[in-house]
Structures are given as structure tokens and as C-alpha cells.
Amino acid sequence: xEQSSVRVVQTHQFGTIxxxxxxxxxxxxGIYGFEELREFVLISDEQSxxxxxxxxxxxxxxxxxxxxxxxxxxxxxxxxxxLGEKPAILSIVTLSRKEGAGLSANLKAxxxxxxxxxxxxxMIHPSEKYSTEHIFGQAx
Amino acid sequence: xxxxxxxxxxxxxxxxxxxxxxxxxxRGLVRVGIEAPKNITVHRKEIQDRIIELNKQAASTExxxxxxxxxxxxxxxTGDAAQSDEKE
Numbered sequence: 001x002e003q004s005s006v007r008v009v010q011t012h013q014f015g016t017i018x019x020x021x022x023x024x025x026x027x028x029x030g031i032y033g034f035e036e037l038r039e040f041v042l043i044s045d046e047q048s049x050x051x052x053x054x055x056x057x058x059x060x061x062x063x064x065x066x067x068x069x070x071x072x073x074x075x076x077x078x079x080x081x082x083l084g085e086k087p088a089i090l091s092i093v094t095l096s097r098k099e100g101a102g103l104s105a106n107l108k109a110x111x112x113x114x115x116x117x118x119x120x121x122x123m124i125h126p127s128e129k130y131s132t133e134h135i136f137g138q139a140x
Numbered sequence: 141x142x143x144x145x146x147x148x149x150x151x152x153x154x155x156x157x158x159x160x161x162x163x164x165x166x167r168g169l170v171r172v173g174i175e176a177p178k179n180i181t182v183h184r185k186e187i188q189d190r191i192i193e194l195n196k197q198a199a200s201t202e203x204x205x206x207x208x209x210x211x212x213x214x215x216x217x218t219g220d221a222a223q224s225d226e227k228e
Contacts, residue, residue: 013202013203013204014203031195032188032191032192032195033191033192033193033195033196033199034195034199045203045207047207047210047211048203048206048207048210050215051206051210053203062199062200063199063201063203064195064198064199064201065198065201065206071215081178092194092195092198093198093201093206094194094197094198094201095201095202095205095206095209102209102213103209106191106194106198108187108191109191109194109195122191122195123181124181124183124187124188124191126183132187132190132191132194133194136215137213137214137215
């Protein structure tokens with residue numbers, strides 16, 4: 001019933017967007033450092049594909065650049081018990097401001113979404129082999 | 141903060157499902173064994189601090205800066221690079 005309702009959100013970087021309830025992900029515990037932010041929408045931006053944007057609905061000035069973790073590391077693994085029926089595993093991307101530096105992905109703390117239940121959380125991967133700052137997409 | 145003194149091999153129980161065991165002490169390094177249910181996450185504090193710091197940096201990533209970066213740098217081939225990293 002509520003499925004079809006649309007929220008109009010004034011975002012910091014994408015202007016005014018309309019978000020259908022079916023595109024909202026609920027983070028019961030927020031994200032590390034942003035525990036109070038519970039609702040996010042995943043925005044596709046043609047000019048930054050394959051990177052997408054996870055933008056907070058409670059504070060639309062907060063938005064994370066995210067990428068499908070398998071695009072960064074095809075062999076990436078997460079304990080299936082942590083995943084829902086229709087999972088998406090995203091890695092937060094940081095663009096270094098240093099000259100000549102590129103993008104890094106946080107493989108240590110991926111964002112796990114469940115498309116079925118529209119829920120998400122940030123996990124800390126127990127494996128020591130995944131870096132918080134995995135460099136990828138370097139200038140060629 | 142509660143402070144407890146323990147000998148090697150002795151345990152501390154937190155709640156009714158978490159047990160810490162002091163395994164060894166050698167030149168300033170303490171090894172602690174942790175038994176906890178699967179739904180309790182356990183990690184070094186510095187890692188959580190680093191993740192919070194990185195999240196705060198990432199939260200203000202500018203869409204325009206990232207678009208400009210991507211316009212000048214292809215992400216193609218990323219996967220291969222990542223795979224060879226992992227073979228090391």
C-alpha cells in the first residue's frame with residue numbers, strides 16, 4: 001500500500017530527486033561514524049558509472065560513492081550467512097586528494113544490501129587479507 | 141572501567157555468552173582468546189577507528205570530482221589487477 005509513495009528529497013549534489021519507497025534501504029545500525037543515519041537511497045549517476053551513490057535521506061548532504069565489490073576484486077568472499085536472499089555487496093570508494101593518487105575501495109568494511117528486505121548494514125570483514133584502502137583504477 | 145587481574149589461562153566472562161582467555165604475555169604483548177556467538181563482531185579497535193575515519197572522508201566525496209576523475213581514467217582492467225594482487 002505504501003509501496004507506491006514517493007518522497008521528494010533535496011540532495012546536496014544531485015538536486016531535487018524523487019525517491020520511491022521501494023528504493024529506500026533501511027540501516028538499523030546506521031554506518032560506522034554515522035550511526036544516526038538509518039535510511040539511504042542508491043542513486044545511479046550515468047557520468048560516474050560503474051560507481052553509484054548511497055545517499056542519506058535523513059541528511060542528504062551525506063553521500064558515499066560505492067562500487068560493486070566484485071568489480072574491484074572478482075574473487076571477493078563474504079560468509080554467506082551474512083547475506084540475505086538478494087544481496088548486493090558494495091565497497092565505499094574514496095578519491096584521494098593527493099596529486100597523482102587514485103581511487104581506493106574499502107574492502108575491509110563493505111556495505112551489504114538485501115534488495116528483498118530493503119535493508120543494509122556495514123560489516124567489518126573478519127579476514128586480514130582485505131584492506132581498508134585497496135587502490136584500484138589508477139591513472140594509466 | 142572495571143579492572144580485573146588474571147593469570148595466564150584464566151578467563152573472563154562477559155554476559156553469558158562471551159569468554160575471554162588470557163593466553164600469553166611476552167615482552168609487552170598480550171594474547172587474548174575470544175569465544176563469542178557468531179552474531180557478535182570482534183575486531184581490533186584501531187580498525188573500527190580507521191573505518192569511521194575513512195567513512196567520514198568518503199561522506200563528502202564530490203560527485204563532480206569523481207566524474208572528472210572517471211572521465212580521465214578508465215576503470216577497465218581493474219578486475220585483472222585486483223586478481224593478480226590476490227595471488228601474491
